[in-house]
Amino acid sequence: MTGDDPQYDLIIIGGGINGAGIARDAAMRGIHTLLLEARDFGSGTSSWSSRLIHGGLRYLEYGELPLVYESLHERRHLQSIAPHLVKRIRITIPIYKGSRRGRIIVRLGMTAYDLLSLGKNLPRHRMLSREELIAAEPGINADGLRGGAQYYDAQVTYAERLVLENIIAAAEAGAVVRNYSPVTAIEFRDGGNHQVRYTRAGSGEETAVAAPVIVNAAGPWVDRVLALGNKKMPRLMGGTKGSHIIVAPFPGAPKDAIYVEAQADGRPIFIIPWNRQYLIGTTDIRVDIDPAEVQASDDEIRYLIDETNRVFPQANLGPENIHFAYAGVRPLPYRKKGPESAVTRKHIIKKHRGGARGLISIIGGKLTTYRNLARQTVDKVQKMAGGHVAVCRTAELPLPGAIEFEAAEEALNSIESLSVAGRRRIAQIYGGRVQRLQALVAAQPELGATLDAEDTVLVAEIALAVRDEFALHLSDIVHRRLMVGLSADLGAHLTLSIAAAAAAELGWSSEEAERQLGILNAHNARLRRTDSRTGDQKTISDTSSM
Ligand SMILES: Cc1cc2nc3c(=O)[nH]c(=O)nc-3n(C[C@H](O)[C@H](O)[C@H](O)COP(=O)(O)OP(=O)(O)OC[C@H]3O[C@@H](n4cnc5c(N)ncnc54)[C@H](O)[C@@H]3O)c2cc1C
Known part of the structure:
Protein backbone atom coordinates (compact mmCIF):
# COMPACT_ATOMS: atom_id res chain seq x y z
CA MET A 1 0.00 0.00 0.00
CA THR A 2 1.64 3.29 -1.03
CA GLY A 3 0.68 6.92 -1.08
CA ASP A 4 0.80 6.79 -4.89
CA ASP A 5 -1.72 4.00 -5.25
CA PRO A 6 -4.28 4.89 -7.98
CA GLN A 7 -6.91 2.47 -6.64
CA TYR A 8 -8.65 2.52 -3.24
CA ASP A 9 -11.68 0.86 -1.61
CA LEU A 10 -12.84 4.22 -0.31
CA ILE A 11 -12.09 7.87 -1.11
CA ILE A 12 -13.17 10.48 1.44
CA ILE A 13 -13.49 14.10 0.32
CA GLY A 14 -13.04 16.51 3.24
CA GLY A 15 -10.78 16.36 6.28
CA GLY A 16 -12.96 18.01 8.91
CA ILE A 17 -14.09 16.09 11.98
CA ASN A 18 -16.46 13.89 9.98
CA GLY A 19 -14.06 12.96 7.17
CA ALA A 20 -11.28 12.38 9.72
CA GLY A 21 -13.53 10.21 11.91
CA ILE A 22 -14.68 8.17 8.91
CA ALA A 23 -11.07 7.69 7.74
CA ARG A 24 -10.00 6.46 11.17
CA ASP A 25 -12.88 4.02 11.48
CA ALA A 26 -12.54 2.76 7.89
CA ALA A 27 -8.78 2.24 8.13
CA MET A 28 -9.16 0.47 11.48
CA ARG A 29 -11.60 -1.94 9.78
CA GLY A 30 -9.03 -2.72 7.09
CA ILE A 31 -10.56 -0.62 4.29
CA HIS A 32 -7.98 0.78 1.85
CA THR A 33 -8.77 4.47 2.32
CA LEU A 34 -7.67 7.77 0.81
CA LEU A 35 -8.70 11.09 2.41
CA LEU A 36 -8.37 14.31 0.41
CA GLU A 37 -8.63 17.70 2.08
CA ALA A 38 -8.60 20.94 0.07
CA ARG A 39 -6.93 23.06 2.77
CA ASP A 40 -5.54 21.95 6.13
CA PHE A 41 -7.17 19.19 8.17
CA GLY A 42 -9.76 20.68 10.51
CA SER A 43 -9.50 24.18 9.05
CA GLY A 44 -13.18 24.31 7.97
CA THR A 45 -16.28 24.36 10.15
CA SER A 46 -14.66 22.06 12.69
CA SER A 47 -12.47 25.00 13.79
CA TRP A 48 -15.33 27.48 14.06
CA SER A 49 -17.74 25.89 16.53
CA SER A 50 -18.61 26.63 20.18
CA ARG A 51 -16.23 23.76 21.06
CA LEU A 52 -18.71 21.96 23.28
CA ILE A 53 -19.18 18.22 23.41
CA HIS A 54 -22.75 18.41 24.49
CA GLY A 55 -26.13 16.78 24.41
CA GLY A 56 -27.65 19.91 22.94
CA LEU A 57 -30.06 20.89 25.68
CA ARG A 58 -31.71 23.20 23.20
CA TYR A 59 -32.63 20.38 20.81
CA LEU A 60 -35.05 19.15 23.48
CA GLU A 61 -37.24 22.15 22.61
CA TYR A 62 -37.59 20.80 19.09
CA GLY A 63 -38.34 17.26 20.26
CA GLU A 64 -35.02 15.89 18.97
CA LEU A 65 -34.78 13.38 21.81
CA PRO A 66 -32.88 10.70 19.85
CA LEU A 67 -30.25 13.29 18.89
CA VAL A 68 -29.86 14.40 22.51
CA TYR A 69 -29.58 10.77 23.63
CA GLU A 70 -27.02 9.99 20.93
CA SER A 71 -25.00 13.11 21.81
CA LEU A 72 -24.93 12.33 25.52
CA HIS A 73 -23.83 8.79 24.77
CA GLU A 74 -21.08 10.08 22.47
CA ARG A 75 -19.98 12.64 25.04
CA ARG A 76 -19.06 9.77 27.32
CA HIS A 77 -17.18 7.93 24.57
CA LEU A 78 -15.17 11.03 23.69
CA GLN A 79 -14.30 11.69 27.32
CA SER A 80 -12.97 8.17 27.45
CA ILE A 81 -11.06 8.02 24.13
CA ALA A 82 -9.72 11.60 24.32
CA PRO A 83 -9.55 12.65 28.00
CA HIS A 84 -6.67 15.01 27.24
CA LEU A 85 -8.83 17.00 24.82
CA VAL A 86 -12.41 16.59 26.07
CA LYS A 87 -12.97 17.92 29.58
CA ARG A 88 -15.99 18.32 31.80
CA ILE A 89 -17.46 21.82 32.05
CA ARG A 90 -20.08 23.20 34.43
CA ILE A 91 -22.75 25.38 32.86
CA THR A 92 -25.09 27.78 34.66
CA ILE A 93 -28.40 28.92 33.21
CA PRO A 94 -29.63 32.17 34.78
CA ILE A 95 -33.40 32.68 34.56
CA TYR A 96 -34.75 36.23 34.38
CA LYS A 97 -38.22 37.63 34.83
CA GLY A 98 -39.95 37.51 31.44
CA SER A 99 -37.60 34.78 30.03
CA ARG A 100 -39.26 32.63 27.37
CA ARG A 101 -37.95 29.64 29.28
CA GLY A 102 -39.06 30.09 32.88
CA ARG A 103 -38.07 28.07 35.96
CA ILE A 104 -40.55 25.25 35.30
CA ILE A 105 -39.54 24.80 31.66
CA VAL A 106 -35.83 24.85 32.57
CA ARG A 107 -36.39 22.34 35.39
CA LEU A 108 -38.29 20.04 33.01
CA GLY A 109 -35.58 20.35 30.37
CA MET A 110 -32.85 19.63 32.93
CA THR A 111 -34.69 16.59 34.26
CA ALA A 112 -35.15 15.21 30.74
CA TYR A 113 -31.42 15.87 30.08
CA ASP A 114 -30.50 13.95 33.24
CA LEU A 115 -32.79 11.07 32.30
CA LEU A 116 -31.31 10.86 28.81
CA SER A 117 -27.86 10.95 30.47
CA LEU A 118 -28.61 7.99 32.73
CA GLY A 119 -25.59 5.74 33.09
CA LYS A 120 -23.31 8.53 31.92
CA ASN A 121 -20.42 9.88 33.95
CA LEU A 122 -21.36 13.46 34.87
CA PRO A 123 -23.23 14.78 37.93
CA ARG A 124 -26.94 15.62 37.70
CA HIS A 125 -28.31 19.14 37.44
CA ARG A 126 -29.08 21.39 40.41
CA MET A 127 -31.65 24.20 40.51
CA LEU A 128 -30.35 27.40 42.14
CA SER A 129 -32.22 30.05 44.07
CA ARG A 130 -31.59 33.69 43.20
CA GLU A 131 -29.30 34.03 46.24
CA GLU A 132 -27.35 30.85 45.44
CA LEU A 133 -26.76 32.01 41.89
CA ILE A 134 -25.58 35.46 42.99
CA ALA A 135 -23.23 33.84 45.53
CA ALA A 136 -21.83 31.55 42.84
CA GLU A 137 -21.52 34.27 40.19
CA PRO A 138 -21.22 37.64 41.97
CA GLY A 139 -20.79 39.53 38.68
CA ILE A 140 -24.16 38.49 37.32
CA ASN A 141 -26.92 41.03 36.75
CA ALA A 142 -29.26 40.60 39.75
CA ASP A 143 -31.97 42.79 38.27
CA GLY A 144 -34.98 40.58 37.49
CA LEU A 145 -32.98 37.42 38.28
CA ARG A 146 -35.26 34.59 39.42
CA GLY A 147 -32.67 31.89 40.03
CA GLY A 148 -31.17 29.35 37.70
CA ALA A 149 -29.87 25.87 37.04
CA GLN A 150 -26.45 24.27 37.00
CA TYR A 151 -25.52 21.23 34.90
CA TYR A 152 -22.51 19.52 33.35
CA ASP A 153 -21.39 18.97 29.79
CA ALA A 154 -17.97 18.74 28.12
CA GLN A 155 -15.68 21.07 26.23
CA VAL A 156 -13.02 20.49 23.59
CA THR A 157 -10.76 23.52 23.87
CA TYR A 158 -8.75 22.52 20.81
CA ALA A 159 -11.27 21.00 18.42
CA GLU A 160 -8.56 21.31 15.74
CA ARG A 161 -6.49 18.72 17.58
CA LEU A 162 -9.44 16.36 17.92
CA VAL A 163 -9.64 16.36 14.12
CA LEU A 164 -5.88 15.97 13.82
CA GLU A 165 -5.71 13.03 16.21
CA ASN A 166 -8.34 11.24 14.13
CA ILE A 167 -6.23 11.95 11.04
CA ILE A 168 -3.08 10.66 12.75
CA ALA A 169 -4.93 7.54 13.94
CA ALA A 170 -6.29 6.98 10.42
CA ALA A 171 -2.79 7.22 8.96
CA GLU A 172 -1.39 4.92 11.65
CA ALA A 173 -4.09 2.38 10.70
CA GLY A 174 -3.03 2.56 7.03
CA ALA A 175 -5.13 5.35 5.47
CA VAL A 176 -3.45 7.72 3.02
CA VAL A 177 -4.29 11.27 4.11
CA ARG A 178 -3.53 14.37 2.05
CA ASN A 179 -4.09 17.99 3.00
CA TYR A 180 -3.91 20.88 0.50
CA SER A 181 -5.16 18.43 -2.12
CA PRO A 182 -8.51 19.74 -3.40
CA VAL A 183 -10.74 17.45 -5.41
CA THR A 184 -11.37 19.06 -8.79
CA ALA A 185 -13.55 16.49 -10.58
CA ILE A 186 -15.56 13.33 -9.98
CA GLU A 187 -16.34 11.04 -12.87
CA PHE A 188 -19.09 8.53 -12.16
CA ARG A 189 -18.48 5.39 -14.17
CA ASP A 190 -21.04 2.79 -15.17
CA GLY A 191 -18.99 -0.06 -13.77
CA GLY A 192 -19.03 1.64 -10.37
CA ASN A 193 -15.30 2.26 -10.04
CA HIS A 194 -15.60 6.05 -9.89
CA GLN A 195 -12.70 8.37 -10.66
CA VAL A 196 -11.69 11.34 -8.54
CA ARG A 197 -9.22 13.97 -9.70
CA TYR A 198 -7.33 16.16 -7.29
CA THR A 199 -4.48 18.65 -7.28
CA ARG A 200 -1.59 17.33 -5.30
CA ALA A 201 -0.12 19.47 -2.52
CA GLY A 202 3.32 20.84 -3.27
CA SER A 203 3.75 19.72 -6.88
CA GLY A 204 0.33 21.00 -8.01
CA GLU A 205 0.18 17.89 -10.17
CA GLU A 206 -3.28 16.73 -11.33
CA THR A 207 -3.75 13.21 -10.03
CA ALA A 208 -6.46 10.61 -10.76
CA VAL A 209 -7.52 7.95 -8.29
CA ALA A 210 -10.47 5.56 -8.28
CA ALA A 211 -12.67 3.74 -5.78
CA PRO A 212 -16.06 1.99 -5.80
CA VAL A 213 -17.20 4.11 -2.83
CA ILE A 214 -16.73 7.86 -2.38
CA VAL A 215 -17.78 9.72 0.75
CA ASN A 216 -18.47 13.42 0.31
CA ALA A 217 -17.69 14.75 3.80
CA ALA A 218 -17.13 18.34 2.68
CA GLY A 219 -19.35 19.85 5.39
CA PRO A 220 -20.96 23.06 4.12
CA TRP A 221 -19.12 22.54 0.79
CA VAL A 222 -21.05 19.31 0.07
CA ASP A 223 -23.08 20.82 -2.82
CA ARG A 224 -19.94 22.37 -4.31
CA VAL A 225 -18.28 18.95 -4.31
CA LEU A 226 -21.39 17.39 -5.89
CA ALA A 227 -21.15 20.00 -8.65
CA LEU A 228 -17.72 18.56 -9.55
CA GLY A 229 -19.40 15.37 -10.81
CA ASN A 230 -20.73 14.69 -14.26
CA LYS A 231 -24.33 14.34 -12.96
CA LYS A 232 -27.06 16.77 -11.96
CA MET A 233 -27.65 16.62 -8.20
CA PRO A 234 -30.35 18.04 -5.94
CA ARG A 235 -29.32 20.70 -3.43
CA LEU A 236 -28.56 19.11 -0.05
CA VAL A 247 -12.39 38.45 24.81
CA ALA A 248 -10.07 38.63 27.84
CA PRO A 249 -11.47 37.81 31.28
CA PHE A 250 -13.57 40.89 32.07
CA PRO A 251 -14.71 42.51 35.36
CA GLY A 252 -17.43 40.34 36.89
CA ALA A 253 -16.71 37.47 34.45
CA PRO A 254 -18.34 34.14 35.38
CA LYS A 255 -16.50 31.15 36.84
CA ASP A 256 -18.77 28.70 35.04
CA ALA A 257 -19.91 28.73 31.45
CA ILE A 258 -23.15 30.68 31.17
CA TYR A 259 -26.02 29.67 28.92
CA VAL A 260 -28.45 32.53 28.80
CA GLU A 261 -31.43 33.63 26.79
CA ALA A 262 -30.62 36.71 24.68
CA GLN A 263 -32.93 39.62 25.32
CA ALA A 264 -32.90 40.71 21.69
CA ASP A 265 -34.35 37.53 20.18
CA GLY A 266 -34.81 34.91 22.92
CA ARG A 267 -32.08 32.66 21.46
CA PRO A 268 -29.79 31.07 24.04
CA ILE A 269 -26.14 32.13 23.82
CA PHE A 270 -23.02 30.84 25.58
CA ILE A 271 -20.40 32.81 27.51
CA ILE A 272 -17.69 30.20 28.04
CA PRO A 273 -14.34 30.28 29.88
CA TRP A 274 -12.00 29.02 27.17
CA ASN A 275 -8.23 29.00 26.61
CA ARG A 276 -7.71 31.61 29.39
CA GLN A 277 -10.16 33.90 27.58
CA TYR A 278 -13.94 33.93 27.08
CA LEU A 279 -15.64 32.50 24.01
CA ILE A 280 -19.02 34.12 23.39
CA GLY A 281 -21.51 32.92 20.79
CA THR A 282 -23.38 32.28 18.75
CA THR A 283 -25.70 33.56 16.05
CA ASP A 284 -27.80 31.65 13.51
CA ILE A 285 -28.25 33.34 10.12
CA ARG A 286 -29.03 31.75 6.74
CA VAL A 287 -26.19 32.24 4.24
CA ASP A 288 -25.67 31.32 0.65
CA ILE A 289 -22.01 32.14 -0.04
CA ASP A 290 -18.77 30.15 -0.06
CA PRO A 291 -18.36 29.02 3.57
CA ALA A 292 -14.67 29.97 3.33
CA GLU A 293 -15.74 33.61 2.94
CA VAL A 294 -17.97 34.05 6.01
CA GLN A 295 -16.94 36.48 8.71
CA ALA A 296 -18.52 37.73 11.89
CA SER A 297 -20.47 40.87 10.91
CA ASP A 298 -20.62 44.12 12.88
CA ASP A 299 -24.24 43.41 13.79
CA GLU A 300 -23.45 39.95 15.14
CA ILE A 301 -20.57 41.32 17.18
CA ARG A 302 -22.75 44.10 18.59
CA TYR A 303 -25.44 41.55 19.49
CA LEU A 304 -22.97 39.30 21.37
CA ILE A 305 -21.35 42.26 23.17
CA ASP A 306 -24.69 43.79 24.16
CA GLU A 307 -26.05 40.54 25.54
CA THR A 308 -22.84 39.90 27.54
CA ASN A 309 -22.90 43.43 28.97
CA ARG A 310 -26.54 42.96 29.93
CA VAL A 311 -25.84 39.75 31.91
CA PHE A 312 -22.50 41.00 33.31
CA PRO A 313 -22.97 44.77 33.73
CA GLN A 314 -19.43 45.41 35.01
CA ALA A 315 -18.00 43.92 31.83
CA ASN A 316 -18.55 47.08 29.85
CA LEU A 317 -17.23 45.39 26.72
CA GLY A 318 -16.84 47.22 23.45
CA PRO A 319 -15.53 46.14 20.03
CA GLU A 320 -12.06 47.28 21.12
CA ASN A 321 -12.00 44.48 23.75
CA ILE A 322 -12.30 41.70 21.20
CA HIS A 323 -9.15 39.64 20.71
CA PHE A 324 -10.60 38.05 17.59
CA ALA A 325 -13.86 36.82 16.12
CA TYR A 326 -14.69 33.85 13.95
CA ALA A 327 -17.63 32.53 11.97
CA GLY A 328 -18.57 29.17 10.51
CA VAL A 329 -21.40 27.69 8.49
CA ARG A 330 -23.44 24.90 10.08
CA PRO A 331 -23.79 22.18 7.46
CA LEU A 332 -27.56 21.77 7.87
CA PRO A 333 -30.03 20.09 5.51
CA TYR A 334 -31.54 22.40 2.88
CA ARG A 335 -35.04 23.69 3.70
CA LYS A 336 -36.70 26.34 1.56
CA LYS A 337 -38.31 28.12 4.49
CA GLY A 338 -38.93 28.02 8.25
CA PRO A 339 -36.87 29.43 11.14
CA GLU A 340 -33.16 28.62 11.16
CA SER A 341 -33.25 27.35 14.71
CA ALA A 342 -35.91 24.75 13.84
CA VAL A 343 -33.88 23.02 11.08
CA THR A 344 -33.00 19.55 12.33
CA ARG A 345 -29.50 19.13 13.76
CA LYS A 346 -29.63 15.35 13.11
CA HIS A 347 -27.13 14.12 10.56
CA ILE A 348 -28.19 12.45 7.34
CA ILE A 349 -26.00 9.89 5.59
CA LYS A 350 -27.31 10.08 2.04
CA LYS A 351 -26.66 7.22 -0.35
CA HIS A 352 -26.95 8.53 -3.91
CA ARG A 353 -28.73 6.40 -6.50
CA GLY A 354 -28.68 5.83 -10.26
CA GLY A 355 -25.43 6.72 -12.00
CA ALA A 356 -24.03 8.16 -8.75
CA ARG A 357 -24.49 4.86 -6.90
CA GLY A 358 -21.42 4.38 -4.72
CA LEU A 359 -21.44 8.00 -3.56
CA ILE A 360 -22.43 8.91 0.00
CA SER A 361 -22.93 12.53 1.12
CA ILE A 362 -22.80 13.57 4.76
CA ILE A 363 -25.28 16.26 5.69
CA GLY A 364 -24.93 17.79 9.15
CA GLY A 365 -23.19 16.09 12.04
CA LYS A 366 -21.81 17.80 15.12
CA LEU A 367 -18.34 17.54 16.60
CA THR A 368 -20.03 15.66 19.44
CA THR A 369 -21.52 12.90 17.30
CA TYR A 370 -18.76 12.50 14.71
CA ARG A 371 -17.68 9.08 15.99
CA ASN A 372 -21.15 7.59 15.70
CA LEU A 373 -21.69 9.23 12.31
CA ALA A 374 -18.42 7.65 11.17
CA ARG A 375 -19.48 4.26 12.50
CA GLN A 376 -22.80 4.40 10.64
CA THR A 377 -21.10 5.60 7.44
CA VAL A 378 -18.45 2.88 7.47
CA ASP A 379 -21.13 0.24 8.14
CA LYS A 380 -22.87 1.47 4.99
CA VAL A 381 -19.60 1.52 3.03
CA GLN A 382 -18.99 -2.12 3.94
CA LYS A 383 -22.57 -3.13 3.07
CA MET A 384 -22.30 -1.35 -0.28
CA ALA A 385 -19.11 -3.25 -1.03
CA GLY A 386 -21.17 -6.40 -0.41
CA GLY A 387 -18.73 -7.64 2.19
CA HIS A 388 -18.81 -8.53 5.81
CA VAL A 389 -19.33 -5.60 8.21
CA ALA A 390 -16.32 -5.60 10.53
CA VAL A 391 -16.76 -4.52 14.14
CA CYS A 392 -16.23 -0.82 14.84
CA ARG A 393 -13.70 -0.28 17.63
CA THR A 394 -13.52 3.50 17.75
CA ALA A 395 -15.44 3.74 21.03
CA GLU A 396 -12.89 1.59 22.84
CA LEU A 397 -9.53 2.38 21.26
CA PRO A 398 -8.15 5.68 22.53
CA LEU A 399 -6.98 8.46 20.24
CA PRO A 400 -3.17 8.77 19.92
CA GLY A 401 -2.69 11.35 22.69
CA ALA A 402 -5.05 9.73 25.18
CA ILE A 403 -3.19 9.18 28.37
CA GLU A 404 -4.01 10.90 31.62
CA PHE A 405 -3.07 14.54 31.81
CA GLU A 406 -0.93 14.11 34.97
CA ALA A 407 1.02 11.27 33.37
CA ALA A 408 1.71 13.46 30.34
CA GLU A 409 2.92 16.29 32.55
CA GLU A 410 5.21 13.90 34.40
CA ALA A 411 6.63 12.58 31.15
CA LEU A 412 7.72 16.13 30.35
CA ASN A 413 9.96 16.43 33.37
CA SER A 414 12.94 15.25 31.33
CA ILE A 415 12.79 18.39 29.16
CA GLU A 416 14.49 20.75 31.56
CA SER A 417 14.11 23.91 29.49
CA LEU A 418 10.33 23.98 30.06
CA SER A 419 8.74 26.00 32.84
CA VAL A 420 5.86 24.60 34.92
CA ALA A 421 3.44 26.61 32.79
CA GLY A 422 5.12 25.18 29.70
CA ARG A 423 4.68 21.60 30.88
CA ARG A 424 1.04 22.27 31.59
CA ARG A 425 0.48 23.89 28.20
CA ILE A 426 2.19 21.09 26.29
CA ALA A 427 0.42 18.32 28.20
CA GLN A 428 -2.95 19.94 27.53
CA ILE A 429 -2.32 20.13 23.81
CA TYR A 430 -0.54 16.85 23.10
CA GLY A 431 -1.59 14.53 25.93
CA GLY A 432 0.41 11.32 25.58
CA ARG A 433 2.00 12.54 22.36
CA VAL A 434 4.51 14.35 24.58
CA GLN A 435 6.47 11.12 24.37
CA ARG A 436 7.12 11.96 20.71
CA LEU A 437 8.40 15.37 21.75
CA GLN A 438 10.66 13.73 24.30
CA ALA A 439 12.02 11.36 21.67
CA LEU A 440 12.72 14.25 19.30
CA VAL A 441 14.60 16.17 22.00
CA ALA A 442 16.55 13.07 23.01
CA ALA A 443 17.65 12.55 19.40
CA GLN A 444 18.33 16.23 18.67
CA PRO A 445 19.00 18.14 21.93
CA GLU A 446 18.83 21.53 20.16
CA LEU A 447 15.09 20.89 19.68
CA GLY A 448 14.75 21.16 23.47
CA ALA A 449 15.22 24.95 23.28
CA THR A 450 12.22 27.13 24.00
CA LEU A 451 10.93 29.93 21.77
CA ASP A 452 9.46 32.31 24.34
CA ALA A 453 10.59 34.15 27.46
CA GLU A 454 8.14 32.15 29.61
CA ASP A 455 9.69 28.85 28.40
CA THR A 456 6.37 27.38 27.32
CA VAL A 457 6.87 26.60 23.61
CA LEU A 458 9.47 24.10 22.37
CA VAL A 459 11.31 24.11 19.04
CA ALA A 460 10.58 20.36 19.01
CA GLU A 461 6.87 21.14 18.58
CA ILE A 462 7.57 22.52 15.12
CA ALA A 463 9.54 19.40 14.23
CA LEU A 464 6.65 17.26 15.50
CA ALA A 465 4.09 19.29 13.54
CA VAL A 466 6.06 18.90 10.30
CA ARG A 467 7.41 15.37 10.66
CA ASP A 468 4.48 13.64 12.38
CA GLU A 469 1.44 15.86 12.10
CA PHE A 470 1.21 16.77 8.39
CA ALA A 471 1.76 20.54 8.79
CA LEU A 472 2.73 22.15 5.48
CA HIS A 473 2.12 25.86 6.05
CA LEU A 474 3.13 28.27 8.80
CA SER A 475 -0.55 28.89 9.56
CA ASP A 476 -1.09 25.12 10.11
CA ILE A 477 1.69 25.13 12.70
CA VAL A 478 0.57 28.30 14.50
CA HIS A 479 -3.20 27.72 14.43
CA ARG A 480 -3.81 23.97 14.32
CA ARG A 481 -0.72 22.21 15.73
CA LEU A 482 0.88 24.39 18.47
CA MET A 483 -2.43 26.20 19.13
CA VAL A 484 -0.62 29.47 19.93
CA GLY A 485 -2.76 31.10 17.23
CA LEU A 486 -5.77 30.96 19.53
CA SER A 487 -4.16 33.20 22.16
CA ALA A 488 -4.98 36.88 22.65
CA ASP A 489 -2.39 38.10 20.12
CA LEU A 490 -3.00 35.20 17.70
CA GLY A 491 0.53 34.04 18.47
CA ALA A 492 2.11 37.23 17.07
CA HIS A 493 4.87 37.28 19.74
CA LEU A 494 6.08 33.89 18.45
CA THR A 495 5.41 34.14 14.75
CA LEU A 496 8.91 35.03 13.60
CA SER A 497 10.66 32.44 15.73
CA ILE A 498 8.19 29.75 14.67
CA ALA A 499 8.65 30.82 11.05
CA ALA A 500 12.43 30.52 11.39
CA ALA A 501 12.18 27.04 12.92
CA ALA A 502 9.63 25.98 10.28
CA ALA A 503 11.87 27.33 7.48
CA ALA A 504 14.75 25.23 8.81
CA GLU A 505 12.53 22.15 9.14
CA LEU A 506 10.86 22.48 5.72
CA GLY A 507 13.81 23.98 3.83
CA TRP A 508 12.02 27.19 2.86
CA SER A 509 13.86 29.86 0.89
CA SER A 510 13.55 33.43 2.20
CA GLU A 511 10.90 34.08 -0.51
CA GLU A 512 8.91 31.06 0.61
CA ALA A 513 9.18 32.14 4.26
CA GLU A 514 7.85 35.57 3.23
CA ARG A 515 4.98 33.94 1.33
CA GLN A 516 4.13 31.81 4.36
CA LEU A 517 4.10 34.88 6.59
CA GLY A 518 1.77 36.54 4.08
CA ILE A 519 -0.68 33.61 4.24
CA LEU A 520 -0.60 33.67 8.04
CA ASN A 521 -1.12 37.44 8.16
CA ALA A 522 -4.09 37.21 5.83
CA HIS A 523 -5.63 34.49 8.03
CA ASN A 524 -5.06 36.56 11.17
CA ALA A 525 -6.44 39.68 9.53
CA ARG A 526 -9.73 37.87 8.93
CA LEU A 527 -9.89 36.82 12.59
CA ARG A 528 -8.99 40.31 13.78
CA ARG A 529 -11.10 41.99 11.11
CA THR A 530 -8.15 44.15 10.08
CA ASP A 531 -6.64 44.96 6.74
CA SER A 532 -3.75 42.50 6.28
CA ARG A 533 -1.78 45.00 4.14
CA THR A 534 -1.90 47.89 6.60
CA GLY A 535 -2.80 46.19 9.89
CA ASP A 536 -5.49 48.85 10.31
CA GLN A 537 -8.66 48.07 12.16
CA LYS A 538 -11.33 48.21 9.50
CA THR A 539 -15.04 47.76 9.61
CA ILE A 540 -15.97 44.83 7.46
CA SER A 541 -19.59 45.01 6.45
CA ASP A 542 -21.05 41.61 5.92
CA THR A 543 -24.12 42.00 3.80
CA SER A 544 -24.28 38.27 3.07
CA SER A 545 -25.98 37.60 6.33
CA MET A 546 -28.66 40.23 6.17
C1 LIG B 1 -21.23 28.39 14.89
C2 LIG B 1 -21.14 26.92 15.09
C3 LIG B 1 -21.15 26.38 16.37
C4 LIG B 1 -21.08 25.01 16.55
N1 LIG B 1 -20.97 24.52 17.81
C5 LIG B 1 -20.84 23.18 17.99
C6 LIG B 1 -20.62 22.67 19.29
O1 LIG B 1 -20.48 23.41 20.27
N2 LIG B 1 -20.55 21.33 19.43
C7 LIG B 1 -20.67 20.48 18.36
O2 LIG B 1 -20.64 19.27 18.58
N3 LIG B 1 -20.83 20.94 17.10
C8 LIG B 1 -20.91 22.27 16.89
N4 LIG B 1 -21.04 22.77 15.63
C9 LIG B 1 -21.16 21.84 14.50
C10 LIG B 1 -19.82 21.31 14.02
O3 LIG B 1 -18.80 22.26 14.15
C11 LIG B 1 -19.91 20.93 12.55
O4 LIG B 1 -21.11 20.31 12.24
C12 LIG B 1 -18.77 20.00 12.16
O5 LIG B 1 -17.54 20.59 12.49
C13 LIG B 1 -18.82 19.67 10.69
O6 LIG B 1 -17.68 18.93 10.37
P1 LIG B 1 -17.43 18.46 8.88
O7 LIG B 1 -16.25 17.58 8.90
O8 LIG B 1 -18.68 17.89 8.33
O9 LIG B 1 -17.18 19.81 8.07
P2 LIG B 1 -15.87 20.72 7.97
O10 LIG B 1 -15.15 20.82 9.24
O11 LIG B 1 -16.29 21.98 7.33
O12 LIG B 1 -14.95 19.90 6.98
C14 LIG B 1 -15.22 19.81 5.61
C15 LIG B 1 -13.90 19.89 4.87
O13 LIG B 1 -14.11 19.64 3.48
C16 LIG B 1 -13.09 20.34 2.80
N5 LIG B 1 -13.41 20.47 1.38
C17 LIG B 1 -14.31 21.29 0.80
N6 LIG B 1 -14.27 21.16 -0.54
C18 LIG B 1 -13.31 20.22 -0.81
C19 LIG B 1 -12.78 19.67 -2.01
N7 LIG B 1 -13.20 20.05 -3.21
N8 LIG B 1 -11.80 18.74 -1.91
C20 LIG B 1 -11.34 18.34 -0.71
N9 LIG B 1 -11.81 18.86 0.46
C21 LIG B 1 -12.78 19.77 0.40
C22 LIG B 1 -13.04 21.67 3.53
O14 LIG B 1 -11.82 22.35 3.30
C23 LIG B 1 -13.25 21.26 4.97
O15 LIG B 1 -12.04 21.16 5.70
C24 LIG B 1 -21.06 24.15 15.42
C25 LIG B 1 -21.02 24.68 14.13
C26 LIG B 1 -21.04 26.06 13.96
C27 LIG B 1 -20.95 26.63 12.58
Missing part, protein backbone atom coordinates in the same frame (compact mmCIF):
# COMPACT_ATOMS: atom_id res chain seq x y z
CA MET A 237 -27.07 21.86 2.09
CA GLY A 238 -28.77 24.91 3.59
CA GLY A 239 -26.15 26.33 5.91
CA THR A 240 -26.58 28.89 8.65
CA LYS A 241 -23.78 31.12 9.84
CA GLY A 242 -22.79 31.21 13.50
CA SER A 243 -20.27 33.71 14.87
CA HIS A 244 -18.24 33.92 18.07
CA ILE A 245 -16.16 36.62 19.72
CA ILE A 246 -13.17 36.01 21.99
